[in-house]
Amino acid sequence: VGALSWTSFARTLGIGDAAALADVVGNAPKKMVEQLADISDERHYDPRPRITRTFNSPAHREAAQIIAQWMREAGLAVTIDAMANVRGVTPRDRVSAEGRHKPRVVVGSHYDTVIDGGKYDGALGVIVGIQAVRALLMAPGELSRPVEVIAFSDEEGVRFPVTFLGSRAVAGTLTDSILSISDKNGTTLLDAIKPHTRADVLAAARDPEEIGTYVELHIEQGPVLEAANKGLGVVLAIAGQKRITVSLMGEQGHAGTVPMGEQRRDTLAAAADMIIATERICQPGWSKRGGHLGALKDNVSNEKEEMLVCTVGHIINMPNAKNTISGAVNMTVDVRARREEVRDAAAEDISAAVHEACSARRMEMCELVTSHEAPPVESAEAPTKRLRSAIAGFYGNYSSLPGTVKSVEDIPALISGAGHDALAMADIADVTMMFVRHPGGVSHSPLERVLDEDIVSATGAMALYLKDEVESGDDPTCGA
Numbered sequence: 001v002g003a004l005s006w007t008s009f010a011r012t013l014g015i016g017d018a019a020a021l022a023d024v025v026g027n028a029p030k031k032m033v034e035q036l037a038d039i040s041d042e043r044h045y046d047p048r049p050r051i052t053r054t055f056n057s058p059a060h061r062e063a064a065q066i067i068a069q070w071m072r073e074a075g076l077a078v079t080i081d082a083m084a085n086v087r088g089v090t091p092r093d094r095v096s097a098e099g100r101h102k103p104r105v106v107v108g109s110h111y112d113t114v115i116d117g118g119k120y121d122g123a124l125g126v127i128v129g130i131q132a133v134r135a136l137l138m139a140p141g142e143l144s145r146p147v148e149v150i151a152f153s154d155e156e157g158v159r160f161p162v163t164f165l166g167s168r169a170v171a172g173t174l175t176d177s178i179l180s181i182s183d184k185n186g187t188t189l190l191d192a193i194k195p196h197t198r199a200d201v202l203a204a205a206r207d208p209e210e211i212g213t214y215v216e217l218h219i220e221q222g223p224v225l226e227a228a229n230k231g232l233g234v235v236l237a238i239a240g241q242k243r244i245t246v247s248l249m250g251e252q253g254h255a256g257t258v259p260m261g262e263q264r265r266d267t268l269a270a271a272a273d274m275i276i277a278t279e280r281i282c283q284p285g286w287s288k289r290g291g292h293l294g295a296l297k298d299n300v301s302n303e304k305e306e307m308l309v310c311t312v313g314h315i316i317n318m319p320n321a322k323n324t325i326s327g328a329v330n331m332t333v334d335v336r337a338r339r340e341e342v343r344d345a346a347a348e349d350i351s352a353a354v355h356e357a358c359s360a361r362r363m364e365m366c367e368l369v370t371s372h373e374a375p376p377v378e379s380a381e382a383p384t385k386r387l388r389s390a391i392a393g394f395y396g397n398y399s400s401l402p403g404t405v406k407s408v409e410d411i412p413a414l415i416s417g418a419g420h421d422a423l424a425m426a427d428i429a430d431v432t433m434m435f436v437r438h439p440g441g442v443s444h445s446p447l448e449r450v451l452d453e454d455i456v457s458a459t460g461a462m463a464l465y466l467k468d469e470v471e472s473g474d475d476p477t478c479g480a
Helices: 006-013 018-037 058-073 123-138 165-171 198-203 224-228 267-282 340-360 381-398 421-425 452-474
Strands: 077-080 086-089 104-110 147-152 211-219 232-238 240-249 309-318 328-337 365-374 413-416 430-436
Touching: 006 018, 006 123, 006 381, 006 452, 018 058, 018 123, 018 452, 058 077, 058 086, 058 123, 058 147, 104 123, 104 165, 104 421, 104 452, 123 147, 123 211, 123 452, 147 165, 165 421, 211 381, 211 421, 211 452, 224 232, 232 381, 232 421, 232 452, 240 267, 240 340, 267 309, 267 328, 267 340, 328 340, 340 365, 381 430, 381 452, 413 430, 421 430, 430 452
Parallel strands: 104 147, 104 211, 211 430, 232 413
Antiparallel strands: 077 086, 086 147, 232 430, 240 328, 240 365, 309 328
8 A cells, every 4th residue: 555656646536535545445445355255155164264155145145235335335326136236326416417328337247156266256346346436436526427336146157057147137138048047956046036026137137328338357367467477457358158068878887897899888988088189179289280170270370369278177977986887978068269260160170079989989879069158259449448548557657566567568468268247248338357467376266366466456447447437428429
């Protein structure tokens, strides 16, 4: 906190009390992170507390009330919608009469967690958003357009097997088929939100004309910023995703009596062939090999920028007995890339390899089903340019904290391989994202770490960005 020129920063934001600003931006966010981390359905777990907040659990509901209180203390008008999104918007009397009808700026992230998750994933974005808007509202006068903070209820998809439930509700893309899905106890999503109804879910959706820009802060969940020794970066794009469920059936048998070779129809061995093929297909050099990926070679100038990654992350072997030949396997293949054509080409090549292995291993059943698909999203140019300027401006004018950038050009630009609520919000708004350095790159884990100075920098830069974005509403060409 002492490494910042708070008086100068307060002057830029139009705030008279620099000490109060130092508390809002410099001290409070770290305390709020710890407070939210203590709210867990497994807070008494032995041997150590575990952070777990899944959709509509007791801890999830408690967290929503804490976040709502923080928003009220920031000066926002708060509602909680049918999908448990906590939404705080600037009061009408803090927005000019002309600006009240302009597209709003939305800042958001999620407050659910994976099981035994970390304290920063999602939660930090919510807290930075609240405190940045609180700083904005510390200045007297009216804003040129509304600002809304949204704490999305469910991004991770732990309780129900669908991601982005909260942001999909706001974007108006929650279908009846999603509302009818069940958790492991057989409770449907529609039953879980009672007494709210389908009509209440539809009412949670925002009209695209209401929203001009959506901005999200998130931990990087990777090593790039740490390697560059930079605290903050901007996201140029979010990779598109495709998840394929592979179901195999061979012939179960005794491990000691069925000879090796053609008399075996071992599904686990077939799955192993497929896993190795998936790894080979997506390794660097993929554009120089054959298949559907090789056919793209004339359109690929730099493989690294395409961010192609392929993972078999879940496998169920049946009967999974130590003395029995596998008779059935279910597994998932996760394919991600910056461009849709690269992602789909990789999926086609993997599909061909799966069928080839099925044939070679004489599988009785070989089924592939696309269980999840999300298109890639490019960050909008204008808000991303303003975000770069805000980061460079904060470091250059007010901060001597570690991770300082020297210019706009010095700010790392990243491609996110992980999905974020910005993917869903891109259906109704221009989106941009800020990444914060994440030492070690370990996420979805209690080992998540963020440096205190980077939390301060992220909150300060977000406040500058929101000020600039709100004032851009004076431009008659500004809109969704």
